[in-house]
Amino acid sequence: xxxxxxxxxxxxxxxxxxxxxxxxxxxxxxxxxxxxxxxxxxxxxxxxxxxxxxxxxxxxxxxxxxxxxxxxxxxxxxxxxxxxxxxxxxxxxxxxxxxxxxxxxxxxxxxxxxxxxxxxxxxxxxxxxxxxxxxxxxxxxxxxxxxxxxxxxxxxxxxxxxxxxxxxxxxxxxxxxxxxxxxxxxxxxxxxxxxxxxxxxxxxxxxxxxxxxxx
Numbered sequence: 001x002x003x004x005x006x007x008x009x010x011x012x013x014x015x016x017x018x019x020x021x022x023x024x025x026x027x028x029x030x031x032x033x034x035x036x037x038x039x040x041x042x043x044x045x046x047x048x049x050x051x052x053x054x055x056x057x058x059x060x061x062x063x064x065x066x067x068x069x070x071x072x073x074x075x076x077x078x079x080x081x082x083x084x085x086x087x088x089x090x091x092x093x094x095x096x097x098x099x100x101x102x103x104x105x106x107x108x109x110x111x112x113x114x115x116x117x118x119x120x121x122x123x124x125x126x127x128x129x130x131x132x133x134x135x136x137x138x139x140x141x142x143x144x145x146x147x148x149x150x151x152x153x154x155x156x157x158x159x160x161x162x163x164x165x166x167x168x169x170x171x172x173x174x175x176x177x178x179x180x181x182x183x184x185x186x187x188x189x190x191x192x193x194x195x196x197x198x199x200x201x202x203x204x205x206x207x208x209x210x211x212x213x214x215x
Contacts, residue, residue, distance in 0.1 A: 011061040011071065024071075025054055031072050033117055035079050035148060038125055043114035049086055053079045069157035073150050077158030080140070131173075133180070138173040141166050 014024040029050070036049045056078050064074050127147050131139050144155040156166035 069154040073154030142173040
């Protein structure tokens with residue numbers, strides 16, 4: 001996932017120049033919103049997280065290295081950290097008032113636009129749910145490659161790991177998903193043994209489809 005045109009001077013230059021930062025923001029906003037929409041289903045939360053990701057860019061601009069991947073891949077690394085932090089925050093049920101300011105800023109049209117994006121990315125959320133049982137490291141690599149469409153090189157850069165490590169984790173993840181897909185297929189035979197609850201929990205994106213790198 002290469003950027004069509006890299007911003008002159010990269011994110012570090014954008015942080016120093018409001019005009020460049022606005023250009024950087026507009027260039028990458030849609031990709032960041034898609035990333036977030038694949039992971040949350042509430043428009044207010046999606047708006048808050050998107051804003052937080054670009055605030056994190058201001059703090060982390062110095063860390064971007066163009067030799068390791070595109071601006072988008074670097075942004076996804078930041079976005080993943082922001083989303084993970086939010087999940088931990090919600091789990092602890094603390095600092096809930098941090099969302100209020102973002103909600104006040106949202107107009108009705110903004111809510112509709114974000115809800116449309118959330119609907120569009122619902123298959124991505126289902127695909128992520130299918131990966132939930134993988135170990136954290138393997139799941140992170142598979143998410144970025146199978147769902148967010150990064151290359152192995154970009155996924156490694158986003159996660160701060162070596163390419164060989166990313167490839168090993170990807171191989172293990174696909175192997176595990178194949179085993180799970182085969183197990184699900186075995187459980188589904190004969191058809192009479194299939195219950196309505198089993199059908200309800202079967203992901204829309206088959207595990208084997210993801211495992212083969214076709215999702």
